[in-house]
Amino acid sequence: MLPYAQLMRLQAPIGTWLLAWPCFWSIALAAPSGALPDAKLLALFGAGALLLRGAGCTVNDLWDRDLDAKVERTKSRPLAAGTITPFQAVGFLGAQLLLGLAILVQLNPYSILLGASSLGLVFTYPLFKRFTHWPQAFLGLTFNWGALLGWAAVHGSCDWAVVLPLYASGVCWTLVYDTIYAHQDKTDDAIAGVKSTALLFADRTKPWLAIFAASQIALLSLTGSMTDAGLPYYASLAATSGHLAWQISSVKLDDRGDCMAKFVSNKWFGAILFSGIVVDKLLQ
Numbered sequence: 001m002l003p004y005a006q007l008m009r010l011q012a013p014i015g016t017w018l019l020a021w022p023c024f025w026s027i028a029l030a031a032p033s034g035a036l037p038d039a040k041l042l043a044l045f046g047a048g049a050l051l052l053r054g055a056g057c058t059v060n061d062l063w064d065r066d067l068d069a070k071v072e073r074t075k076s077r078p079l080a081a082g083t084i085t086p087f088q089a090v091g092f093l094g095a096q097l098l099l100g101l102a103i104l105v106q107l108n109p110y111s112i113l114l115g116a117s118s119l120g121l122v123f124t125y126p127l128f129k130r131f132t133h134w135p136q137a138f139l140g141l142t143f144n145w146g147a148l149l150g151w152a153a154v155h156g157s158c159d160w161a162v163v164l165p166l167y168a169s170g171v172c173w174t175l176v177y178d179t180i181y182a183h184q185d186k187t188d189d190a191i192a193g194v195k196s197t198a199l200l201f202a203d204r205t206k207p208w209l210a211i212f213a214a215s216q217i218a219l220l221s222l223t224g225s226m227t228d229a230g231l232p233y234y235a236s237l238a239a240t241s242g243h244l245a246w247q248i249s250s251v252k253l254d255d256r257g258d259c260m261a262k263f264v265s266n267k268w269f270g271a272i273l274f275s276g277i278v279v280d281k282l283l284q
Contacts, residue, residue, distance in 0.1 A: 003078040004092055007061060008054030014264045015057070018177070019143050020049035021270030022170045026150025026163065028277040029227055033284035041153050045146065048103045052122065055096040056142070060126040062089055071188040073256075111152045118145040130193075133200035136178040137171065144170030162226045169219035173269070175212040176244065179205060181263040184256045198253075206248055213244040220273070229280050236276020243269050 009015055023045040028037040061068065061079045068080035078084040084092075104115045121142040129135040147167040152158050175197065182189070182198035183205070189196055201208045217237060224233045247265065252258040 003083045007058055007078050007084060007089065007092065008050075008096075009057050010054075014267055016050050016053045017267040017270060018174075019053045019146065020046055021267075021274065022144045022166070023049060023146030023150045024270070024274050025277060026147045026166060027154060028274060028281060029162065029166070029223070030151045030154035031281050034282060036282065037278060038154060041150070044103050044106060045150060045153070048100060049146070051096050051100040051103070055093055055100065056122050056125075058089055058093045058096065059123055062086060062093075063126040067192050067194055070192040071185055071194075073185055073188070107153050108156045110156050111149060114152050114158075115145075115149050118142065118149075121145070129195050131195070133195040133197060135195065136175050136182065136197045139178055140171035140174030143174055159226075162223060165219040165222040165226065169216045169223065172212045172216035172219065173266070176209050176216070176247070177263050177266045179209060179212075180247070180251055180253070180259050183253045184259045205253055206251075209248045213241075213248060217241050217244070228284075229277075230283060232280040232283060233276050236273050236280075239272050239276075240269050243272065 005011065024037070024042060027041050027045065031037045061077055064074075065077075065079040065086070068074035068077050074080060079086065079089055104112055107115065121138070125135065125138045125142045128138045132138075144167050147170050148158055148163050151163045179197040179201065182196040185194075186196070186198045188194075190199060197208070198205065217240070220237055220240075221234075223229075224237070243265070247262045251262045
């Protein structure tokens with residue numbers, strides 16, 4: 001069972017948190033004034049994030065097993081190392097998707113269709129690193145789908161004036177944290193022919209990260225305006241702005257360990273914003 005757990009990256013839960021937080025933000029924003037976010041939906045989306053992240057990692061490793069074998073950090077992954085065969089991985093992927101479907105069908109019909117529509121992104125985003133330097137943007141489109149789905153699960157439809165800026169803010173966030181993450185592998189990626197924003201931006205990475213971070217906070221401010229958010233929400237934005245500023249100013253882009261530490265710290269970014277949304281809703 002250990003190789004399958006490694007295939008799902010259970011040893012590295014940060015990916016699940018990064019997938020879950022946009023869902024949780026959206027569910028909390030959709031809650032009625034004076035109420036906590038729906039606990040059942042939080043649980044369902046948390047389990048769904050675990051399964052979908054695992055499925056995404058399985059798809060990624062199936063596409064990239066030959067590339068992963070050329071990169072120091074990834075050559076021990078089960079498919080690259082040969083501890084799991086592609087046939088076994090496909091069967092395991094089917095099991096994960098079936099469990100994910102069991103969660104999805106508990107939502108309303110609108111959410112079922114919206115959730116199913118994300119599968120195209122899940123299956124194709126690993127390919128983008130082969131022909132564009134912007135795979136991080138496509139990862140952002142995939143990982144932040146929950147910003148749309150969470151609201152839909154609560155209301156049975158999307159208020160696009162709320163969820164689109166929330167979704168776009170998540171894409172900007174992904175461009176920040178995944179560009180930092182990609183700097184771990186830039187030397188190996190350049191040799192293997194893998195493209196990334198880390199290679200594209202190179203020495204200009206920090207100014208680009210600052211642009212994405214500022215865009216994210218601006219979009220989250222717009223989201224707050226569309227939901228008549230109050231002081232706790234904007235206080236959390238101030239705190240998350242500080243977190244982003246700390247990440248970008250202090251990250252050592254040639255230090256793999258520091259890049260990973262900054263990447264993992266984004267779980268706290270998500271928690272700070274979620275806490276601000278919840279407190280703000282309770283006080284409305």
